[in-house]
Amino acid sequence: MPRTPQRSGGVYHLGWGGEGAEGMSGGGGGGGGVLGAGSSYQSFVRTALEQTRLRTALTPHPSQEKFRLIRANDDAAVLDALSFSAPKIRLLRSLTVEKKNSVQVLDFAAFSEPEYDLPIFCANAFTTPAQSIVVLDLNPLYDITEDKDYKDKYYRNLMPLIHKYSELLPWGGKITSESLRFFSPIVIWTIFEPTERNHHVLYSALMDYYKVWLQLTDQATEENDTTKVVRNREAQHRYLTWRAEKDPGFPLLKKLIGESHAKDLVTEFLFEGVHSLGTKSFLDYFREYACDDGTVNKKRSMIGKSFEDRPWDATGEFIGGKDAG
Ligand code: BLA
Numbered sequence: 659m660p661r662t663p664q665r666s667g668g669v670y671h672l673g674w675g676g677e678g679a680e681g682m683s684g685g686g687g688g689g690g691g692v693l694g695a696g697s698s699y700q701s702f703v704r705t706a707l708e709q710t711r712l713r714t715a716l717t718p719h720p721s722q723e724k725f726r727l728i729r730a731n732d733d734a735a736v737l738d739a740l741s742f743s744a745p746k747i748r749l750l751r752s753l754t755v756e757k758k759n760s761v762q763v764l765d766f767a768a769f770s771e772p773e774y775d776l777p778i779f780c781a782n783a784f785t786t787p788a789q790s791i792v793v794l795d796l797n798p799l800y801d802i803t804e805d806k807d808y809k810d811k812y813y814r815n816l817m818p819l820i821h822k823y824s825e826l827l828p829w830g831g832k833i834t835s836e837s838l839r840f841f842s843p844i845v846i847w848t849i850f851e852p853t854e855r856n857h858h859v860l861y862s863a864l865m866d867y868y869k870v871w872l873q874l875t876d877q878a879t880e881e882n883d884t885t886k887v888v889r890n891r892e893a894q895h896r897y898l899t900w901r902a903e904k905d906p907g908f909p910l911l912k913k914l915i916g917e918s919h920a921k922d923l924v925t926e927f928l929f930e931g932v933h934s935l936g937t938k939s940f941l942d943y944f945r946e947y948a949c950d951d952g953t954v955n956k957k958r959s960m961i962g963k964s965f966e967d968r969p970w971d972a973t974g975e976f977i978g979g980k981d982a983g
Contacts, residue, residue, distance in 0.1 A: 699764035702864050703752045716742040725927045730914045772891035774878045779871040790852045795845040799893045803976045820844040826859045829968040835961040843974035895936030896943045902929040903940045
């Protein structure tokens, strides 16, 4: 049974007050199993937005209107989609899906304007009565095994975050190898039994990571060098292109709202910018997925799954080399 996280010993004051306990416990959830009705990831979204508003002015994103009232084919499933922009923030968007006693989904992400090289805030959780599958990270804009400057700029000081959570939310085992390129040394990739206690820890991690992202955003200074802005934009576009094509949540979204709505949701809401931030195609970025007839291979992974254990050491050095495929 995991311990409740203590406050971090790092530079950031990551203390969590107030909302936590009742936030994830849910009224009438009745112990273990799926998150309690009406609580869950919605309360993270609410608090995260409140925290954002304390620091900046959110305005509704143009995608908001079209997706605000998206409805599932199945009346029992409720989708809630919110999107905003703000100074420095190109897109801050959230999707939750809740189907009572069945699934709960969180997909919360934040992308900066290309004038900043900020990591992408990425919080994804898929919860059933049997397990929760979670990815929480500040996804790097650049491959940090190659770009040491970028790694040092953002992750050197953030390692306390993963030290705080790596035991409580342990590595989830082998993972689609391609995903690793988009992850940072502080990524929380985990699968756990959806108990109240585990979700309490997750909630605390979500808030800690998000607050750090907000701090980084506060501190970020605008890039004036056009070449660097163009590079940032392309890096974000490459990320959007990957996720819009290969998101593991797509089959479920398709089931919930039908194929054409699911495609719209993915390209115009979740990964908005995939059609406007750049012109390169999926195969321009990820050539290894090309089929002989020029179409994109439907497989999620060409390399397969690897990395049984966390492939970074405590300093954030990549140590999964032999497994990298
Ligand atoms: C599974 N979701 C997963 C897995 C990962 C992620 C790593 C485990 C399977 C695997 O190894 O690929 C998430 N992968 C990511 C993220 C990135 C990445 C965030 O590369 C970022 C770069 N998950 C959602 C949403 C839904 C969802 C919105 O975020 C549904 C609407 C569902 N995720 C979902 C399901 C699985 C899953 C059903 C298990 C099925 C599977 O393994 O394919």
